Amino acid sequence: MACCLWGKYAEQLEEHLQKSNDSNVVCLIRFAKIGFYKGDVQVTNAFDASLIQFDPEFPETLALKLRVSNDEYALALTDTKREKRLRKDHTVHWNNVEIKSISEIMMAPVEEGCKIICLIECMDTDWSWFYFGHNSCKSKALILKSKEGGILFSNEKPLFWCTSCHATVTSVAPKYKLHMFVKDDTSTCKLMMLDSVRKLIVGCEAEELWDGSYDEIEDPAYLPQPIRDLVGKSLCFGVTLGSENVANGSDVFLVSQVCSGDKILQIE
Numbered sequence: 001m002a003c004c005l006w007g008k009y010a011e012q013l014e015e016h017l018q019k020s021n022d023s024n025v026v027c028l029i030r031f032a033k034i035g036f037y038k039g040d041v042q043v044t045n046a047f048d049a050s051l052i053q054f055d056p057e058f059p060e061t062l063a064l065k066l067r068v069s070n071d072e073y074a075l076a077l078t079d080t081k082r083e084k085r086l087r088k089d090h091t092v093h094w095n096n097v098e099i100k101s102i103s104e105i106m107m108a109p110v111e112e113g114c115k116i117i118c119l120i121e122c123m124d125t126d127w128s129w130f131y132f133g134h135n136s137c138k139s140k141a142l143i144l145k146s147k148e149g150g151i152l153f154s155n156e157k158p159l160f161w162c163t164s165c166h167a168t169v170t171s172v173a174p175k176y177k178l179h180m181f182v183k184d185d186t187s188t189c190k191l192m193m194l195d196s197v198r199k200l201i202v203g204c205e206a207e208e209l210w211d212g213s214y215d216e217i218e219d220p221a222y223l224p225q226p227i228r229d230l231v232g233k234s235l236c237f238g239v240t241l242g243s244e245n246v247a248n249g250s251d252v253f254l255v256s257q258v259c260s261g262d263k264i265l266q267i268e
């Protein structure tokens with residue numbers, strides 16, 4: 001949508017751009033005028049009545065900046081899609097699903113659920129083992145910080161922006177998201193586990209393993225003991241082959257199910 005500023009507003013914008021090193025500027029126009037120009041909607045200043053502010057410190061502005069400038073945005077989009085698919089997958093009857101080898105799932109021609117029996121070799125510590133998720137929708141929530149880097153609070157709770165609800169939220173908690181390298185006799189691949197990991201770490205919520213810090217993780221190689229204990233285990237996983245695997249050849253598979261109880265198949 002076009003935005004046309006003139007007079008002192010254009011000068012203010014020009015001046016701000018000269019001063020600012022930031023390539024992404026959020027411009028808030030209050031009392032703006034919505035008009036039409038050559039058939040398209042256009043926002044302009046309403047003569048001298050409009051007020052213009054650059055990068056104001058509102059949660060909405062900070063969230064908007066995060067979403068357009070942050071690499072995590074792409075990740076957040078994929079996550080929502082994956083998690084939606086995960087929910088849909090409850091209709092898969094995992095007891096009836098075929099057990100396949102890793103080399104078979106790498107070459108799978110169709111999107112489907114299947115099982116693999118494999119050994120957890122190590123955790124992929126390029127990724128954090130948890131993400132902050134909005135409690136009601138489980139989607140990724142981004143912590144909101146001021147320009148100086150301080151966390152914003154509302155009623156003493158840190159403020160987050162939910163990437164799915166598109167709203168500021170405070171009911172946020174760490175949720176599991178484990179990336180791990182696994183192998184069988186045929187090949188190796190990566191698995192990504194969300195909440196289904198709880199079945200392996202019996203009765204333990206991600207929040208209980210979390211150190212309580214909202215700061216960025218200084219040492220992603222540090223993992224809580226119950227997660228480190230997973231390394232070396234041979235387990236049967238129900239994985240969901242998505243279009244990123246079948247069409248795009250991704251070797252990262254989403255775990256939808258851990259076959260538990262008497263169905264845990266030990267290959268050693």
Ligand SMILES: [Zn+2]
Pocket residue numbers: 134136137138139162163164165166
């Ligand atoms: Zn949400």
